[in-house]
Amino acid sequence: MTRFVQTLVSGCRRLLPVAALALLAIFAWRGEASARDMVITGMNQSAGQSRYTASFVLRGNPQTRILRLANPDRIAVDFINTLSAAAIAAPPDNSLVDSIRHGLVSSDRYRFIFRLKRQAFAAIRTEERSDGQVIVLSIQPSDAAHEQVASVETPGASPVAVDSKQNAGKPERQLTIVLDPGHGGIDNGAVSRSGTHEKAVNLELAFALRDALLAKGGVKVVLTREDDTFIPLDERAAIGRREQADLFISIHADSIRQSDLRGATVYTLSEMASDELSRQIAASENASDRFAGEEWQQEKPDVVDILLDLTRRETVSFSEHFASSLVEDLATRNIRLINRPKRSAGFKVLKAPDVPSVLVEFGFLSNRQDEKLLQDEAWREVVAKATAEAVMNFFGGEQEEDRERCTPSGECDKSTTTTAIDPLKAD
Template sequence: MRATANVVRSLWATATLRRAARSLAVLFALVAAQPSPGMAADEEAPLLAFGARIAGDDARTRLVIAFDRKPDFSIHYVADPVRVVVDLPETSFGLKPESLEPRGLFNAIRYGGVGAGASRLVLSANGPTEITEAKVMPEEDGSGFRLVLDAERIDRGRFERLLNEQQWKGTGRAVKADRPAAPPPKAGTFVIAVDAGHGGIDTGAVGATSKIEEKHITLDFARVLAETLNREAGVEAFLTRDRDEFLSLAQRVQIARQGNAHLFISLHADTLRQKDIRGATVYTISDRASDHLAAELAQRENLSDEIAGVAIESEPPEVADILIDLTRRETQAFSVSLARNVVTSFEGQIKLINNPHRHAGFRVLQAPDVPSVLLELGFLSNEEDEKLLLDAEWRKKVSGLIADAVRRYRQAAVANGG
C-alpha cells in the first residue's frame, strides 16, 4: 500500500512539474511578446514559437509547433531538392534544437527570419511530399495555439502538379530586401560594400565549442571592418545587411551594385571536417575551382538560397557582347589584385591557410562590374580559430590589415587609371 502511495505521489509530482514547466514557457512567451517601449501602439510584437515536436516515418510525418498567438501561415513547395516552405509573420523562435530534429519524411528542418516582418520554416524532404492537412488549434489550457502539419509521401506526378498549381514563385516579401536607392557617391569617393555572410534563417556554420552561429560572427566583424574603412580618407563603406536578416545571394550582389560599390568583400567563417585546418583564406571567382577544398566550400556557400527555401531560377542567357566579356575579364583581374593585397597584408600578422589565395564558382562574387572577394576569416571547426573569431581585439587588428590592403589596391588602381 505504501509503495502504491509513493508511486501516486511520484506521478502527481511529475505531472505537476510538467504543468509548471509549461506554464513557465507560456509566461516567457507572453513576456517576450509584449511590445517594446519604443514600439508604436498599432505595431504588433512578433509571434513567439515556444514549443515543437515531430513524429512519423518515411510515409507520414506530423509536426506540431506551439505559438503564443494564432499564427497566419501559407504553404509552398520547391523542387530540386524537394522542400516544403511554411511562411509565417515575423516570429521569434524560442525552440530547443532537439525539439525539431529531422525524422520521418524530412532530412533537415530550418527556421528563422527571411526579411522584414517575415519568418519561415523550411522542411527539406527525402522525396516528393505534400502537406495533406494543416490546421491551427487553440491549446486546451488557453496558453496559445498550435500549428499542426501532416505530411505524406506522394508520387512525382502529384508533386509536379502541386508545383504547377501554386502561384508562389519563391519571391515576394519573404525575400525582399528593402533598400532605398543610394545617391551617387561624391566625386573621388571609393565605395566598398561589406557583406556579412549568412543571416536570418541561414545561420551558417556553428562554433565547435561556443556553438555561436556564423551569421553573428560575420555581422560583428562586418561592423568593425566598415567602421575601420570609413576612417580612411575618401572611402565610404556600407553593409549589405546591418541586422540578422536573410538576403539571397543575388540580392547581396544587387545591393552592392545599387550602392555604386567599387569593391565587394564578403565575410565568412566556415567549418571543415578536418578540425586541424585553420587560418584565413581569400577566394575569387572562377568557373573552375583551384582545389577540392575550394570546390566544396563554394558548393556549401551556394546553398544559402536553397536553405532559405528560395526557388532558384535559371539565369537568363547574357547577350553575347564582347564589351561585357571584357568587363568581366577586367573585373576578375581587379578581384585577383585585391586578393593578393589582402594576403600580403595578412602574411606574418595572422595565421593563413596553405595557398591562401584560392578560387571557385561562388555565386555571391558574380557581379560583372564590381571586383569581389570572399574572405574566410578562419574556421569555426578549429578551436584556436574560434577563440580568435570571438576576440574583439583580433577583429580590430584584422580589420586594420584589410584596410591597409584596400589602400594599396586603391593606390595601384588609381595609378593605372582605374
C-alpha cells in the same frame, strides 16, 4: 536608350551586329547601365630611336591622365570609365619602350603601362580621324632636366591631368566599399561544436571592418545586412551593383572536417575550383540559397555578349589582383593564413560582372583556436585594421605600379600582359 548603350551599339554595329543586339537584351534584363561608356577599339604603334608613338582609337571621349613612374622608368596612361577591346602587340624592337602592360587598376580606371629602356618624357594629344577619335601618346628620350611628364593639348583635346608617383599614393575620389556579412536570419552558416554561429561572427567582423575603413576617410561603406536578416545571394551581389561599388568583400568563417586547418583565405571567382577544398567551401556557401524562395533560386538568363564578357574578364582580373595584394598585406601584418591562401571557386555571391569582388574566410569555426580568435573583439579589430589598410593601399596605387610579371629567377616578361599579377604563386 542610355548614352552608354548608344555608344557601344554604334561601335559594334559594323563588326558585331549580333553582339550589339545582345547588348540591348542585356540591359533590358539588367535594368541599369554600367558607368563605363568608352571603349578602346585599337592601338597602333610606330617607333624609332628618337620617338615612340602609340595611337589609341576610341569610341567616346574619355578623360585621360599621364603618370611618370620610377624604379623602373615607366610611363602610365589612365583612361577614365573606359574598357579596352584592342589587341595590343609587343612594342617594336627598336623603340624606346621595352614592354606594355594594361588592365583595370580601379573599377573606373583602365591603365596602360609602358616600361622604358631609358629615361624619357611623354606628351599626349587628341585627334579626330575617319576611324574615330584618336588619343596619341608620344614618348621621347629625355635628360636629367626633364623631371616631369610633359603634356600637350590641341583644340578639342580631352582634359589631361599630369601626375607623379608622389601623388599616386591616395585614392583620387571617395571609394564605395560594400561589405557582405555572410548568412543571417534562418541561415546560421557554420556552427561550431560549442554552438558559435557563423552568421553572428561574420556580422561582428563586418562592423569592425566598416569602422576601420571609415576611420581612414574618403570611403563610403555599405553593409548588405546590419542585423540578423536573411538575404539571398543574388540580392547581395545586386546591392554591390546598385551602389556601383569599387569593391565587394563577402565575409565568412566556415567549418570543415579537418579541424586542424586554421587561418584566413581569400577567394575569387572562377568557373572551376582551384582545388578540392575551395570546391567544398563554395558548395557550402552557395547552399545558402536553399533558404530562399523559388524566385531567388531561378538562374538569371546569361546573355553572351562580347562587351559583357570584356567587362567580366576585367572585373575578374581586378579581383584577382586585389586578392593577391590583400594576401600579401595580411601576411606582412602577421595575420595567420592557410597554405596557398589565394584560391578560387564558383561562388554565386561574387558573380556581378562589373563589381570587383572577393570572399574572405577569416578563419574556421571548426578549429578551436580560430573560433577563440573570431570571438575576440580585440583580434577582430586587428584583422579589420589590417584589411582596411590593404584596401586603402591598393586603391592608392602603391600595389599596381611597382608590380611586374617576373619568374623566380628574376626574368621579367617582355610581352604585353593584362594587369592581374599574382606575385605569391598562391595557387
